[in-house]
Amino acid sequence: MTESHLPAKDRKAMTESPFLVMDRKTTFVRLILSLLLVVASAVASLAQERIGTVTGHVTTTTGEALVNAVVLFTSSQDSTHCFPAVCDGQGRFYQELPLGAYSYRVSYLGSNYTPERNHVEVSKEPTNPLSIVIAPAAQALEEVVVVAKRPFVSYDGGVARYNLLANPAAIGGNLLDGLKLIPGVQMEERGELSVYGFYTLTVAVNGRILRLSPEEVQAYLSSLSVEDAERVELIRHPGPEYGVQSGAVLNIVTKGNPREGLNAFISADASYRRRVSEGGRLRLNYNKDNKRSYIAYQIFDNRRLESLTTTLGADTTSTSPHRGQAMQAGFEWQISPQQLFDIRLHGSLSDEHIDYSRGYHTDMRRMVGAVNLYHYLSADRWAWKSYADYTSSSNHRSYSHSDSELQDWYHYLRLSTNYTYRFTSSLLGLLGVTQNNIWFATHAPTASSGVNERYYESNSSAYVTLRYHKGALDSYGGVQLNYDHRTSQAQGTRLLSDQAVRWQPYLNVAYDIARNHRLALSLQTYYQRPALRDLMPYASYAGFLYRVG
Known part of the structure; x- marks a missing residue:
């Protein structure tokens, strides 16, 4: 057109x-x-006006700093209001408290100590640093077993953090099954995850989005054990560091101290939806000192029978079978406490045979390869993160109704970096740039015309965010500027050439008006790009149905 x-x-x-x-x-x-x-x-x-601060340090009678000692402040008016502070490497602590009178005690290595003078008055004026001196009891620890009962969910503003291991139904299973136990998380018919059917979930691991198809995301999550996840974060209003998102982000935070040595996770399943499907997975992890590596393999054989009803009647479509295998590998190196390097590889091969009740069938063969690079560097006041993602896929389709073939090629490249700087203990800034590029081409090798369709899209984004967090107040705001460039052509004729600049302001102000009670005011803006199929000509056949887009 x-x-x-x-x-x-x-x-x-x-x-x-x-x-x-x-x-x-x-x-x-x-x-x-x-x-x-x-x-x-x-x-x-x-x-x-309502928050004051208490600082100080905890030492022994010999002057030794007590690292990780816990100073617990209890309100003199309500003993249920408790505020713990953990001592750092020099035995120092810092705590923000509502104005009022407090008593305090010290917990260290399982024992509690109450100083002779253990009262403090928190007012608008700065409180003199507390100097707490205790005489810890000598203890001989041959073996320590720590048992902690964490709640299934905790909230931090618009972020819900789930501890899957708190649900007995999740223990021993794979991570994908564990995610389905989160209230509201659903598996859509096409394999995508959503929340209550309203928000499409973008899956990320340690803040890094998985640039894979829904089926490949399922394969990755199924290869992980629930025990591999420290927590799962459901972010309803993701920031610009996750890209241009109109839905929600499900961020999986893996354990920071995994088991050393070699360990394996094996899982298998079978399902029945008018036909039986089965699959199996194997994952090997090897962790040593500051290095982690893994390799995973999956094989599946899916069959299903579906019906499509229209005003003309009903047509039954069966996929029998959809077979495939996938392999993943990854390596993570904690070079130093301030520097991390991570690489992930993914490859899959699948064959799908689709039968239509009118005697037609379609055969598809798809190959996918992806590589993800990540680098993190930090200092006392700043942190710098960089990403590089590349995905390439080939999809060959053969149609029996027209004795024709189509070959698709798809390439995706993302380069992203963001820089965080902490101006004060309460104020930090975030500056980031992201570049995305997509190439898509379709070729008909057996057609006399050699139908050749191409599509290219480039998205550039730059954003700046300021965040202020002090006491009961937690707020952030900023703006993101986007530049989009898209072109498409068919048989040498240009169909689309579009360039646009869009900007997105965002702001969130949250205030904890009481314990476990937060009030928030949020401004979020987003825009949706048309789907790829809406920008490229296509034709599909399903028995008596013929559709052109």
């Missing part, structure tokens, strides 16, 4: 400058931001 054949509103959208659209919205957006900033300032002033 050429530009001259487009509807008037589409020609206007393609020719109108995005900067003019931005100017029309500037007044309204400024009004909203001004109102939110006034609210944030008022809440900040309220927080500063």
Whole structure:
């Protein structure tokens, strides 16, 4: 379709400058931001008036600093209000407390100590540092077994953190089955994860998004044991470090101290949906000192029978079988406490045979390869993260109804980096840049015309975020600028050429008005790019159904 054949509103959208659209919205957006900033300032002033700080250090009678000693402050008015502070490597501690009177005691190596003078008054004025001296009892520890009961879920603003091992039904299973036990998490028909059917979940591991198809994400999650996950975070309003997201992010945080040596995880399953499907997985982990590595292999054979009902009648589609295998490998090296390097590889091969009740069938053969690189470097006040992701796939399709073939090629490349700087203990800034590139091509090797369709998309994003967290106040805000460039063509004719600039402001102000009670005001903006199938011509057949897009 050429530009001259487009509807008037589409020609206007393609020719109108995005900067003019931005100017029309500037007044309204400024009004909203001004109102939110006034609210944030008022809440900040309220927080500063109701919160005080207590500092100090804990030592023995010989002057030795007690590392990891816990100083527990208890409100004199309500003994259920307790605030623990953990001592650092020099025995120092820092704690923010609501104004009022408190008593305190020290816990160290399983024993409790109450100093003679153990009361402190927290006011608006700075409190003199506490100097706590105790005489710990000598203990001979031959073996220590620590048993901790963590809740299944805890909340931090808009983030829900789940401890899957707190659910007995998850113990011993793979991570994918454990995720299904989170309230609201559902597996869609196409294999995607969602929350209550409203938010499409983007899966990330340690803050790094898995750039894989829904089936490949399932294979990866199935290769992990529930015991490999420290926690699972459900982020309903993800920040710009996760890219342009209109849904939610499910971030899996792996354990920081995995078991040393070689260990294996084996799982197998069978399911029945009018036909039987089965699969098996093997994962080997090897951890030594500051290095971790793994290799995983999966094989599956899926069969299903589905019916499609239309005004013309019903047609039954069966996939018998959809066989495949996948292999993954990864290596992580904690070079130093301030530097981490990580590489992950993924490869899969699958064959799918689809039968239609009218006697037609389609055969598909798909190969996928992906590599992910990650580097982290930090110092006292700053942290720098860099990502590089590349995915390549080939999909060959053979149609019996027309005795034709199609070959698809897909390439994806992402380069991303972000820099975090802590100005003070309460204020930090985040600056990031991301570049995404997509190439897609379809070729018909047996057709006389040699149908050749191509699509290219480039997305560039830059964002800046400021976050302020002190006492009961937790707030962040910023803006992201996006530049999109897309082109497509079929048989040498250009079908689409589009360039657009869009910007996304965001703001969140949260205040803990009481224990386990948080009030938040949030502004989130997003935009959705058209799906790839909506930008490329296509035709599909299913028995008596013929559809052109």
